[in-house]
Amino acid sequence: MNIKKMNTFLPERLIDTRWYSSQAGKNFIDHKSAYLHFKEHGQSLGLNPSPFFYTAWYTWQNPDVSGYATVLDHFVCRGADVIVDPAPFLDGITFLREKARYSSIIEALAALTEGKDTSLSPRLEDHLALLAARQAAVHQAIQAQYICRWPSGRRRLVWVQAGPRFNVTRWFQPTSPRRWDLMCNWYTRDGLDLRYGEIHLSQAGTKPTGIYHVLNNDPGLFQSYDQLLFLDDDLIIAHEDIDRLFDIAERDGLALFQAALLPGSHGVWMDLFQKFSRGSRRTTGVEIMMPGFTRDALFSCAELFGRNISGYGLDFMFSEQIRRAGGGCGVIDAVGVRHEAPIDERSGAYYRQMRALGINYKLELYAAIREMGKFPTFVDDRQKD
16 A cells, blocks of 8 residues: 555545535535545445446456445555546546556546546446447457368367467377267467367357357358357366266256366465365356356357456356246366466556457447346355345
C-alpha cells in the first residue's frame, strides 16, 4: 500500500456529481457531499459514482474492498501501484499505453470523470456495438484448412488448442492404449508438429472461434464422437488419465465436466481445484481452459460459441445453459491437471493477442453477466444457494 499516493488524491474526485445525483435521485452541491452519500448509502445500493466506474462489477472483481471505506478508496489505494479496471469497457492497460500523458490509472479515471478527457465514450452501448463489430471481423477473417484428417473410428476426441508452447510428448504416449483421437487445432504455424494425432487443423483465432467454426462448417466431425474434451496447450495431464476422465464423466452422468486442477496450478476458482482423490462432484460450472462435453451438450451450445472470442464469460454461459436443461456438470477429482502458465494480463501472449484483435475480453465477460443477470461463481453445486 502506498499511503503517500493514496492520501494525495481524494477518492471523492472520482465522483461525477451530476451523474451521481441522477443515480441517487438527490442533488449534491459538491464532491464531498456526494462522496459521503455514496459511502453511507450509495455503495450498498449498488449506485455507480460515475459512468466510468461500475460499483458491482468492481466489487465482484476485488473482494478485498470490504477492508476499505468505499470501492473508490480501494481503487485509489491500489491504482497508485497497479492498473485496475473501474468499468468493464475501460481496459486500463490499453488506455494507459495509448495515453502516455497519464502516470496512473487514477489520473486517467479522474480526467475521464471530470470531462477533461473525452476520448472514451461513457455509454456502455457504444462499447458493446464496437465489440460486436470487432467480433464479426475476427470471425470473417478466419480461414480453416485441414492438414491431415485420419479419424480412427474411436468415439472420444481430445482437441488441443495448439501453438508454439505445445509439446505433445510431455503427456501424449503414442504407443500406449487409448480410446480417443487426438486433434490439434493450430492457431499458428509456429511450432507445428504433425508427428502425432489423427487430425490436424490450421485455423487462426481462439479456442471458442475454432470450436464454433467446426460446429458450423464441419459438424460431422464432432457428431462422430460421443464425448469431446477441449484442452489449452499449457495443461499437463497424464495420457492414461484421459480415458479415466471420460469413463468417470460417463458413469456419473456428466454432460459437462473437467479434470481438477492440481495444487500449485494457476487458476481462479478454488472449487475447481482437487479436493479428493477419487470420484467426481457436481459444480455450478467448469472453466474454458479444459471443458469436456457429451456430443449433445456441445451442440446445444453451438450458438453461444459464436458470440465470444476470448472465452471470458463463455464458460459461465454454457455451464448455466447445460445445467438449466438438466445436464450434470462437475469436476472429476480422480484426475488432476497441472496448469503451469501464470495469468499475465499485461504481457501474456493470450492477452496480447486479444488486444491485437481489438477484443476487450472483460467486456465480453460483462456482456455474459448482463445477459445471465448475475455474476459467475464456480462452486460446488451444494453451495450454490
